[in-house]
Amino acid sequence: MHFINKPLTTLILSCCLVLSFSSFSQQILIGTVKGKLLETSQKPIEFATVALYKAADSTIVKGTITDSSGLYLFEKTAEGNYYIQASFLGYKTFTSKYFSINRSKHEINLENAILEADDKTLKAVIITAKKPLVEQQIDRTVLNIENSILSEGNTALELLEKAPGITVDDDGNISMKGKPGVSVMLNGKLTYLSQKELTTLLRGTSSGSVSKIELITNPSAKYDAAGNSGIINIVLKKNEKVGINGNVYVNGARSRANRYGGGASLNYRSGKFNIYGSYDHAYRGEIEYLSFTRRFYDGNVGGKPDRISYQNSETNEPLHTNNYKIGVDIFPDAKNTFGVLVNGNFGKYANDNNTTNLLVSSTGETLSNPLTHNDNLDRWKSNAYNFNYTYKLNQSGRELSVDLDYSQNDNRSNQNMDTRYLSAENSTVEARSVRRGYVPSLTNVYVGKIDYTHPFGEKAKLETGWKSSNVSVDNNLKYDTLRNEQWIPDPSWSNHFTYKETIHAGYINFSKQFGSVSVQAGLRGENTQTAGHQVTTDSLVKRQYFQLFPSLFVSKTFGPNHRGQFSYSRRIQRPDYDDMNPFRFFRDPFLYYEGNPFLKPELTHSVELSHTFKGKFITAINYSYTSDVMNWMMGQVDSLNTTYQSPQNLKSFINYGISFTASLQPASWWISNSFANFLRNDYKGDQKGGKLDNGIWSFSINSQNTFQLGKGFSAELSGFYNSRSVYGVFVSKGFYVISAGAQKQVLDKKGTIKLMVNDIFQTRQRRNTAKYENLDMDGHIRFDSRMATVSFSYRFGKDITPIRKRSPGSEDIQNRVKGGN
Incomplete structure (x- = not known):
């Protein structure tokens, strides 16, 4: 063991704070663009996709969706020339005229956009990009459990028993590639359970609530240092659809x-x-x-x-x-x-x-x-x-x-x-x-x-x-x-x-x-x-x-x-x-x-x-x-x-x-x-x-x-x-x-x-x-x-996925415990 005073700890914290505060010295974004999508009957169109493009090269800048009133909003947009494009299934795509954002004109209220029904629209052809059961990524193996037939009716502990390179003994102890000492995360969160309580929790977690299992054999410094043989992250299902x-x-x-x-x-x-x-x-x-x-x-x-x-x-x-x-x-x-x-x-x-x-x-x-x-x-x-x-x-x-x-x-x-x-x-x-x-x-x-x-x-x-x-x-x-x-x-x-x-x-x-x-x-x-x-x-x-x-x-x-x-x-x-x-x-x-x-x-x-x-x-x-x-x-x-x-x-x-x-x-x-x-x-x-x-x-x-x-x-x-x-x-x-x-x-x-x-x-x-x-x-x-x-x-x-998704604020808290009998 090394018994070291706290200067190094304080130094690391100071670096974090300095980098955090320095982030506020960014370019000030000045523009706001807002508008509304309507049908020809003047009924608002909700959950339509709206994209903001640069006029010079037609590159997309931002994307959003309309709310229940058909309203959309782009905030803090840099000075320049733009246009918007709106689309929704069963309607013709709408493209606006060009408009400019500058310091004298930074609040843009666009005219209501009318989306016309597309009479030539054929029955929708839905192409489903189903993830494979097992994905090999650069730093981890991902098991897409929700795509598996064999996962049905199982517990999270039984799912781990089937994972490649994972073994589970009769007491619920987990090994990865033959090495004991695995850390288990639930949605990247630390549950702080004893081994017995963790085993009970995994036995009590139905496969129906599990989206995927990530096997990380050699985690980076961003993750907690606990877990000698690596980290298993059990990701529970969360709906992202509009x-x-x-x-x-x-x-x-x-x-x-x-x-x-x-x-x-x-x-x-x-x-x-x-x-x-x-x-x-x-x-x-x-x-x-x-x-x-x-x-x-x-x-x-x-x-x-x-x-x-x-x-x-x-x-x-x-x-x-x-x-x-x-x-x-x-x-x-x-x-x-x-x-x-x-x-x-x-x-x-x-x-x-x-x-x-x-x-x-x-x-x-x-x-x-x-x-x-x-x-x-x-x-x-x-x-x-x-x-x-x-x-x-x-x-x-x-x-x-x-x-x-x-x-x-x-x-x-x-x-x-x-x-x-x-x-x-x-x-x-x-x-x-x-x-x-x-x-x-x-x-x-x-x-x-x-x-x-x-x-x-x-x-x-x-x-x-x-x-x-x-x-x-x-x-x-x-x-x-x-x-x-x-x-x-x-x-x-x-x-x-x-x-x-x-x-x-x-x-x-x-x-x-x-x-x-x-x-x-x-x-x-x-x-x-x-x-x-x-x-x-x-x-x-x-x-x-x-x-x-x-x-x-x-x-x-x-x-x-x-x-x-x-x-x-x-x-x-x-x-x-x-x-x-x-x-x-x-x-x-x-x-x-x-x-x-x-x-x-x-x-x-x-x-x-x-x-x-x-x-x-x-x-x-x-x-x-x-x-x-x-x-x-x-x-x-x-x-x-x-x-x-x-x-x-x-x-x-x-x-x-x-x-x-x-x-x-x-x-x-x-x-x-x-x-x-x-x-x-x-x-x-x-x-x-x-x-x-x-x-x-x-x-x-x-x-x-x-x-x-x-x-x-x-x-x-x-x-x-x-x-x-x-x-x-x-x-x-x-x-x-x-x-x-x-x-x-x-x-x-x-x-x-x-x-x-x-x-x-x-x-x-x-x-x-x-x-x-x-x-x-x-x-x-x-x-x-x-x-x-x-x-x-x-x-x-509705089977509509938004452009903007929230990035989870915490993905690296691993599961190790205290408590239990």
Whole structure:
């Protein structure tokens, strides 16, 4: 860690302010042009397109649309000669006479423009430019989820499982190209949830509300430095069309249990403002089967075990979730945009778990067979409030944006664990242990950020900004034990833990094009202060550190078909709140999880070299080195027949590999996107007297195929395979998944019926082993992943897209958390 005073932080902030204030020294734009569009019957024409052209060379200067009164307005226009052109479907194009703007005549009121009906207009031919399912951009891979049949009826977490190069384990931890430590954003916004709460939120976010998913493997200095393996940005749908538009959908599904969902969105946009809102509800039934085999040794580890534990669990996990969003954008003129957004998520998630844990001797004799019933019910509500402002200083792209955010996440969990100990003959109950817990967790988040963009001509650009965030978490866990039919407080299990974190960050990012070579260099500085207070034992762990995070991107074009790119970045992954909270969570009396309040953040250096051929084939070689890598290590207490899991800092984690991406169109009706990744992961560390050195070569293949079958029919076929992989002391076996779906457009292409089956052969199963020191265990999880879904969606409203669009004021707040149980 580097402990540095605040001069550098102050310097970065000063640079931001100087650049921001300098932006007001622009040329003063003096003219205003306004007018009105009417039909021959003198009825106003709303939502018509109006463009302002230079008279000298007929180049377009500005564009706008008429409001409900047919009025249009161009403000702050430079001195010169102009004309306007207005058009609307079903009418002849109108072109005005030339007019001049100067200092003596700067308020132009044009005569009413009369648009005549075009009697020769044929039926409109609508050409739909549908985005491909997978787009390869220069710095990211974009999955256009709203175009996918196979996304229907899924959750956001399940969508990530299908993304190329992405793996999700049974606890919801996400890896990118084999590397853990991914930051997840929702609309570029930080949600500040713990890993458990984030997993619940992603499970509760319906695919019907997701527009696209962006995979950014090596982010620039503009983005938060957190996320060692990169950033995943989940972009939710937002209607940009003029007038009243909306969409409704409903779906039903069956896996091992029933599932259903539905939602609606509504948007109204005029020339001066945009109002939008949406609501989604989903119910997800889910049944999973888990089994663990653990071997215990009294002496000769690795030989014949003295005892073997066979644990089997069946979980019933119904999930009710609700998502809502309401917002307004105001466009008083072409320069200013104000926005207010309120969104949230609330629901409940139950985990009804029945577990048997048969313990036998080396000769097969039954030693014990406790039966445990775990009944956990999580209820949560998360509300986020955002105010944003964007000021476009001139037409050259100089822009200042401000975001203010506040969010509150309230998660409350009720836990009950009832264990009955059977006799050796499994006939009578020898003893009973009953415990209940109340786990409230409240997280408050305040974030403020300012960003400034300053182009220098068309080939150079400077970006700079400042961000401050403050997070506070309060978790007061209380447990009671049932004794003699009375509930008695259990201080040995109860725990009160609070956490506070403040981060101040500034960045500067400069890019310039030198002929066929493009260079982008950035530097981000983050000052972090944390305090974890174990109130129960009055133990306080405080940290303060300042880190610099440089980034560099160099790309060169070699002729029309080849492009090479080099990227480097230094990043950080801070411990989640869950990881640091030291309370114990028991699956049964012989298996528990606990946090580690002394965890240190991990730091990563990442390098990537890539080559793109014809924009369709990408080859990338990557390498990263992580120090103090955080990993959930497992341990075993043989004398108590108990296994536990706790996060620890290992010495290092090294990841390197090569990936191939191909975007092909084998036929006019067939588009295929495929991804292959060959990699090696190596974990090294000294834990509890043992020396960990676990590495393995792995590979994964992902293919997405879409077929246009004509007459409104289309289909999709996807599949992926993940080979054997390693995570800390765990080695997981390979598995594959194949899914297929079809859709038909109906009701004049405004309605869509979809039918799909995920994981047709129910092959998504997790099998892993762990052998380290005296730990010797196997695990097998059978997910509830085979699901048949039928859905219907209908969109309504005018299909008109405005010329002017609001640029979001905040796109770089990444998702990392605090709070949770």
